[in-house]
Amino acid sequence: MNSVAFLLIAIITLAGALAAAALPRLIHAALSLVVAFVGVAASFFLLGAEFVGLVQVFVYVGAVAVLIVFTILLTRREVTGERGINWGGAIVALAVFGGLLWTILKTKSLALPAPQIEPLTVKRIGEALMTNYVWPLQCVGLVLTAALIGALVLVMEEKREEK
Amino acid sequence: MDPTLQLFLIISTALFSIGLLAALSRRHAIFILIGIELMLAAANLNFIAFWRFGPPPQQPTGVLVAIFSIAIAAAEAAVGLALVIAIYRHYHTTSVDKLDHLKG
Structure with missing residues (x-):
């Protein structure tokens, strides 16, 4: 596994996901979601599960994203009145992230390299x-x-x- | 340095938290569905990572669970978006703040 490819994929995935969660316009968020899904599919390829990566591209990028875009177009008449960010949700998400990150970093047996496997x-x-x-x-x-x-x-x- | 299991778990944790943030802090129903999809993708990434880093010889169990989970996620997205369209036709809104008719 290539660490440069991993870094690139991680940045693309997380940037797409953050944009999907934070962008105010719904259609922009849906298109950023496609970027995040492509990043997840790329990391499946990197992990050696090519078939799941292909399924991910077909199902998510091909079907679910189109479904979301169609729904946005069908319900577009409403002007989205998002009143800023909800801080309660942000705090809960940060707490979950912090707790999980602490657990992962604390567990020493997780820092193992990838074994050789047959494809x-x-x-x-x-x-x-x-x-x-x-x-x-x-x-x-x-x-x-x-x-x-x-x-x-x-x-x-x-x-x-x-x- | 090759990426370890820890790094993949950190990425998937970040993805899950971003999905949770989108599901909890946005008021538009489609944003909540987007957050749920992100969380499902993070779970799939975990399955594949644990499968890849498991001790050999490996059964393809993790991969199969991920495939089934993708299929269920597709069904969930179809039903969820149909619900959004049905609600929009009734109430002419997709903001979950205004859908409090069951609150009593």
């Missing part, structure tokens, strides 16, 4: 999905179908009443 091929993932994980796979398929039908019903209901 995780798509063939191995596919075999695992089709043998040991076939029931979770079917359940996730069911959940996805139910969620998408539910989303459609939620959005369509109002239209039916209007007619």
